[in-house]
Amino acid sequence: MIVTKGSEHYLKKNTLGSLIWLRITRFTHQSNLLSNHFLKQFDITAAQFDVLIQISTYQPITQSQLAVKVTVSEGGISRMLTRLEQEGYIQRKQDWKTKWITLTSKGEAKIQEVFEHQLNFQTTIVNECLTKEEQKTLYMLMSKLQKNTENKIES
Amino acid sequence: MIVTKGSEHYLKKNTLGSLIWLRITRFTHQSNLLSNHFLKQFDITAAQFDVLIQISTYQPITQSQLAVKVTVSEGGISRMLTRLEQEGYIQRKQDWKTKWITLTSKGEAKIQEVFEHQLNFQTTIVNECLTKEEQKTLYMLMSKLQKNTENKIES
DNA sequence: CTCCTTCATCTTACTAGTCAAGTGATAGTT
DNA sequence: AACTATCACTTGACTAGTAAGATGAAGGAG
Numbered sequence: 001m002i003v004t005k006g007s008e009h010y011l012k013k014n015t016l017g018s019l020i021w022l023r024i025t026r027f028t029h030q031s032n033l034l035s036n037h038f039l040k041q042f043d044i045t046a047a048q049f050d051v052l053i054q055i056s057t058y059q060p061i062t063q064s065q066l067a068v069k070v071t072v073s074e075g076g077i078s079r080m081l082t083r084l085e086q087e088g089y090i091q092r093k094q095d096w097k098t099k100w101i102t103l104t105s106k107g108e109a110k111i112q113e114v115f116e117h118q119l120n121f122q123t124t125i126v127n128e129c130l131t132k133e134e135q136k137t138l139y140m141l142m143s144k145l146q147k148n149t150e151n152k153i154e155s
Numbered sequence: 156m157i158v159t160k161g162s163e164h165y166l167k168k169n170t171l172g173s174l175i176w177l178r179i180t181r182f183t184h185q186s187n188l189l190s191n192h193f194l195k196q197f198d199i200t201a202a203q204f205d206v207l208i209q210i211s212t213y214q215p216i217t218q219s220q221l222a223v224k225v226t227v228s229e230g231g232i233s234r235m236l237t238r239l240e241q242e243g244y245i246q247r248k249q250d251w252k253t254k255w256i257t258l259t260s261k262g263e264a265k266i267q268e269v270f271e272h273q274l275n276f277q278t279t280i281v282n283e284c285l286t287k288e289e290q291k292t293l294y295m296l297m298s299k300l301q302k303n304t305e306n307k308i309e310s
Numbered sequence: 311c312t313c314c315t316t317c318a319t320c321t322t323a324c325t326a327g328t329c330a331a332g333t334g335a336t337a338g339t340t
Numbered sequence: 341a342a343c344t345a346t347c348a349c350t351t352g353a354c355t356a357g358t359a360a361g362a363t364g365a366a367g368g369a370g
Contacts, residue, residue, distance in 0.1 A: 021277045024297055033308060126172030130300065135175060150185060153189065218318070252365070332351070333350075
């Protein structure tokens with residue numbers, strides 16, 4: 001790192017890795033804003049819809065299993081499910097120790113209503129700037145990266 | 156989307172775009188956890204360090220300019236700077252309408268202390284699973300993607 | 311010399327998440 | 341039978357963000 005004292009300006013020796021990191025972080029944040037803005041018309045947030053989709057795929061599922069699927073802490077999933085339950089999208093059925101989560105009909109209906117629009121929204125943003133080949137490459141590279149951090153977290 | 160009513164199981168017709176989206180989201184969340192865990196020893200969070208770096212690069216800078224640099228709302232930057240000011244990392248000097256942000260010596264020192272470690276941490280994670288060529292490709296693709304969402308947000 | 315607009319910042323009320331400590335019932339041990 | 345460990349989940353105190361509305365001073369218009 002080169003520090004030019006007089007001008008108070010840092011000429012940072014950024015690595016390719018850190019530049020990638022920054023782009024990914026900014027993209028995630030910005031695309032999340034867009035996604036939430038888009039989903040507002042359906043009266044749901046991106047995080048909530050993500051959880052709903054996971055439940056629909058794996059139901060009936062326990063809270064701790066669900067926490068793993070959406071990569072969120074157990075406390076986090078507890079709060080989220082409280083909100084979704086209040087909205088009437090899901091049901092928690094207590095089987096003595098564990099709570100089994102299932103969608104209500106309102107939850108199923110919401111997925112039916114939103115799924116294709118959201119899928120189309122996400123797909124369009126990627127299709128607009130990357131060719132099919134580029135998308136395959138990007139998916140492959142991001143998978144490598146994500147699996148690596150996943151392994152690090154487990155240890 | 157194919158729905159098998161009996162088994163309550165959705166066989167989702169996921170697009171490549173939506174799969175990429177998911178990988179990126181999961182990676183960002185997980186790597187953020189790792190980053191915060193790593194930075195705990197320096198008694199700072201990833202978000203705070205990000206803001207500190209931006210200030211060091213562009214200081215003196217106004218709050219609204221800073222908000223653009225870190226892609227955060229004006230309300231968000233206001234809160235964040237309150238925290239950083241309380242910790243003694245930054246200074247807000249009011250010039251009647253605008254507040255000019257600069258680092259304190261404590262803030263400069265914190266950057267000096269953390270910068271190389273954080274850079275090394277981020278670089279390592281990427282280097283571990285991607286070759287130099289792959290990194291170049293990933294950077295190029297993510298830049299395209301991020302610029303596309305950035306344009307969408309501005310309009 | 312007030313009135314009004316503009317603009318940067320702050321505040322309020324919210325979602326979403328973390329970590330760590332707390333709860334409460336079941337099950338196993340002595 | 342009482343003691344304790346475990347397990348799934350919840351809660352408390354916090355960071356970090358949003359959107360929308362409030363604040364307050366400067367500058368221009370009448």
